[in-house]
Amino acid sequence: MLTPDQTKELKTILEADLTRLGDSAHKTMEFTMDRDRDRIGRDSMDEATEEEVYSTQLRLADRESFLVTKIREAMLRLDAGKLDECEECSEPIGFKRLLARPVTTLCFECKSAREQVEADDRPE
Numbered sequence: 001m002l003t004p005d006q007t008k009e010l011k012t013i014l015e016a017d018l019t020r021l022g023d024s025a026h027k028t029m030e031f032t033m034d035r036d037r038d039r040i041g042r043d044s045m046d047e048a049t050e051e052e053v054y055s056t057q058l059r060l061a062d063r064e065s066f067l068v069t070k071i072r073e074a075m076l077r078l079d080a081g082k083l084d085e086c087e088e089c090s091e092p093i094g095f096k097r098l099l100a101r102p103v104t105t106l107c108f109e110c111k112s113a114r115e116q117v118e119a120d121d122r123p124e
């Protein structure tokens with residue numbers, strides 16, 4: 001069970017993550033618009049390089065929107081007082097683990113048991 005202070009601290013982290021991701025999603029949008037505008041009457045840029053940059057941006061945007069969903073879900077669990085409840089064994093997830101990865105839904109033991117790195121890791 002999280003204390004009110006811990007709940008508040010986790011909420012602050014989740015909100016900051018959401019804001020940061022929201023900002024970069026906006027930047028990706030601008031990038032896409034610039035690209036379309038640049039295309040008109042200009043072929044000097046290497047097409048292959050351009051495609052590469054563009055698809056990297058899209059992959060990042062995909063990952064970001066996935067993370068935004070995870071963060072929103074974590075906020076709902078936090079509001080419901082269930083953020084620290086492991087979805088596998090219902091044991092409490094350690095506060096330190098939640099601080100490092102507030103979007104996690106598994107305690108350390110269950111996470112380790114799955115033996116795979118999942119996308120609930122926080123962005124670099």
Ligand SMILES: [Zn+2]
Pocket residue numbers: 086087088089090091106107108109110111
């Ligand atoms: Zn567990």
